[in-house]
Amino acid sequence: MPEGHTLHRLAKLHRRRYAGSTVRVSSPQGRFATSAVDGRLFERAEAHGKHLFHVYGPDATVHVHLGLYGTFTESPHPVTQPVGQVRMRLVGPTHWTDLRGPTRCEVLTDVEVAALRARLGPDPLRRDAKPDLAWARIARSRQSIAVLLMDQTVLAGVGNVYRAEVLFRHGVHPLVPGNQLDRALWDDLWFDLTVLMRAGVKVGRIDTVRPEDLPEVTGRPPRQDRHGGEVYVYRRTGQPCLVCGTPVAAASLAGRNLYWCPTCQPA
Incomplete structure (x- = not known):
């Protein structure tokens, strides 16, 4: 989708x-x-x-x-x-x-x-977005942050790719309950989503890898995937993490696939 x-x-x-x-x-x-x-x-x-x-x-x-x-x-x-x-x-x-x-x-x-x-949550790409509304829902929820990020009544526009990637970029395990998330960390997640998604609007694909981890810097082969874009963990099950080398893990949650690095995103 x-x-x-x-x-x-x-x-x-x-x-x-x-x-x-x-x-x-x-x-x-x-x-x-x-x-x-x-x-x-x-x-x-x-x-x-x-x-x-x-x-x-x-x-x-x-x-x-x-x-x-x-x-x-x-x-x-x-x-x-x-x-x-x-x-x-x-x-x-x-x-x-x-x-x-x-x-x-x-x-x-x-x-x-x-x-x-x-009925929709705030959209990181809209100028009228109010991230405090999303935080209010997240802070009182026992559901995992992975579920909450995909709940369009909490946050509108985030899908499976942005979910996996923003959690990796901030070292957050996908199963951390929303009410255990720190407010400062949520502010960082929101800001990062606005930056990543605005870049997606501009170029028409999802790129989440920081400059120091790009193929031209590390010497690794570019990503080959029909979704395009350079990513850390999304659809990279079993492949080495681009940061630490640990095989990327995957699981199913609420009918969707989760991807994360067990080392960079400890439980």
Whole structure:
């Protein structure tokens, strides 16, 4: 599932291509009612966590959650015939966008958008984020920090990669209960997430390895993985830790895989 930086990157792209323009919105697949937004002014695009919002004005916002299989494809004019199951097609002055396979694609009223966002935790990529709200939930929870970081009602936008990597970078074992976390450490985790995720928005991939541990410095081979990016522990089960050489450990928690270094992140 795409992590928050991907949705913010899409919002930035769609603002640049469509904001301030009248657009045509259709559903070649026929599974999305477009009459409320077709032919209207595209005001702006924004993201909150893993949710994307196309705002068309009072009481008309298209909400998209990509889920596991949703994808956007972006193309310049001329517009061609749909290929495959296109849930939503957005056509602007110079470009067009197709959306396939999302978990959610729906038109919401302002009240419904506000209610949805009220259920989400603070997003490290939003300027209006309030990390104290996340800390309040974490500090009183007996759940592990690994579970809490992935709970979108606690913190919005963090997925499995950022979770594994930010915990490694700060030497935190993933099973430490939230109520045993120090406030200063939480502040460091939040700040690091904002830095890492902003970099992800900029370059379009997740890189978490510090300069001194990069392949060109250490002489190790670059990472070969379809997810791209240089990481410390994510999907590196059994491989040597880039810092201490200990084999990276893995386990399953709440249906998702955990990755950590037993030496750098002691229990």
